[in-house]
Amino acid sequence: xxxxxxxxxxxxxxxxxxxxxxxxxxxxxxxxxxxxxxxxxxxxxxxxxxxxxxxxxxxxxxxxxxxxxxxxxxxxxxxxxxxxxxxxxxxxxxxxxxxxxxxxxxxxxxxxxxxxxxxxxx
Amino acid sequence: xxxxxxxxxxxxxxxxxxxxxxxxxxxxxxxxxxxxxxxxxxxxxxxxxxxxxxxxxxxxxxxxxxxxxxxxxxxxxxxxxxxxxxxxxxxxxxxxx
Numbered sequence: 251x252x253x254x255x256x257x258x259x260x261x262x263x264x265x266x267x268x269x270x271x272x273x274x275x276x277x278x279x280x281x282x283x284x285x286x287x288x289x290x291x292x293x294x295x296x297x298x299x300x301x302x303x304x305x306x307x308x309x310x311x312x313x314x315x316x317x318x319x320x321x322x323x324x325x326x327x328x329x330x331x332x333x334x335x336x337x338x339x340x341x342x343x344x345x346x347x348x349x350x351x352x353x354x355x356x357x358x359x360x361x362x363x364x365x366x367x368x369x370x371x372x
Numbered sequence: 373x374x375x376x377x378x379x380x381x382x383x384x385x386x387x388x389x390x391x392x393x394x395x396x397x398x399x400x401x402x403x404x405x406x407x408x409x410x411x412x413x414x415x416x417x418x419x420x421x422x423x424x425x426x427x428x429x430x431x432x433x434x435x436x437x438x439x440x441x442x443x444x445x446x447x448x449x450x451x452x453x454x455x456x457x458x459x460x461x462x463x464x465x466x467x468x469x
Contacts, residue, residue, distance in 0.1 A: 254375040261385050264430070268392035271423055275399035278419065284411050287403075294419040298396070302426040303444075309386075309433060315379040319438040326441035327429050333448045338422055341455030342415070348459035349411040 256312030263305030270297030284355040288346055295338035303331035386434050393427055414458045421451035 274294030281287045310316060310324035349355045350365060357363060377385070397420060404416035425447045432440030460466075 251375060254377065257377055257382060264386075264389050267426065268389050268396075271396040271426075272392055272399075274419065275396040275403075278403045278416060279399055284409060284415070287412065287415060291415050291419045294396075294400075295422045298419075299422040299426050299448075303429060306426070306429040306433060309382070313379075313382055313433070315382075316433070316436055323432060323438045323441050326438075326445065330425060330429065330441070330444045330448050333445065334422055334425065337448065337452040338418075341418060341452045341459075344459040345411060345414060345418070345455050348462040349409075352462040354462055355409050355411050 253312040253314060256308045260305040260308030260312065263308065264302045267298050267300075267302030267305065270294070270301065271299075274298055283358065284349060285346065285357055288342055291342060292339070295334065295342070299334045299338065300331050303327050303334065307331065383434055386430055389430065390427075393423065393430075396423065397427075410458070410462070414454065418451050418455050421447055421454070425451075 270293055274290045274297065277290030277293065278287055281290055304327075307324040307327035310320045310327060313320060316323065350357065400416050400420040400423070404413050404420065407413055425444045428440055428444045428447060432438065432444070
């Protein structure tokens with residue numbers, strides 16, 4: 251009973267993650283410039299990688315046909331999900347800050363740019 | 373009556389998800405090739421590799437190979453390393469000591 255619940259909840263998380271992934275990929279192609287595309291990329295990493303990895307972990311805990319190593323698989327998937335949760339926003343932030351400070355990407359259309367006025371956060 | 377899905381049912385449920393992921397990968401790669409700036413390419417590659425992580429984990433479930441989960445951890449760390457190195461290079465013009 252409990253393993254059936256784990257498998258179905260994990261599969262639901264995988265489906266949600268796959269749909270979020272598709273939406274993020276469409277958004278990455280449709281949005282006009284880099285700073286707007288960061289928004290779509292965040293959907294693709296948290297919604298499209300963190301949720302499905304949680305789902306994989308739940309399925310691995312629930313599926314008894316995987317044998318005795320299924321707890322290793324589930325634990326490794328949980329660790330990967332935690333790493334993605336920590337590292338994906340940090341990486342996106344570092345990239346956005348570098349792109350703004352090195353003026354590789356022009357922020358447009360822009361009304362006011364306080365980061366520029368403050369000297370780029372120095 | 374047992375609610376628990378059989379092994380072949382679970383495998384079929386997992387395989388049914390894979391086409392959605394593959395469509396998303398093709399779209400990510402289109403953005404990575406198109407650019408137009410280096411930051412866009414790196415952002416697309418970054419999102420692409422975080423999702424390859426998921427793909428490898430699902431394949432590990434389908435093929436019943438526990439070792440593929442270890443590969444997934446390495447993919448996640450590699451995508452972060454790419455982000456940080458490119459950010460460092462854009463800001464300072466060198467890769468750091």
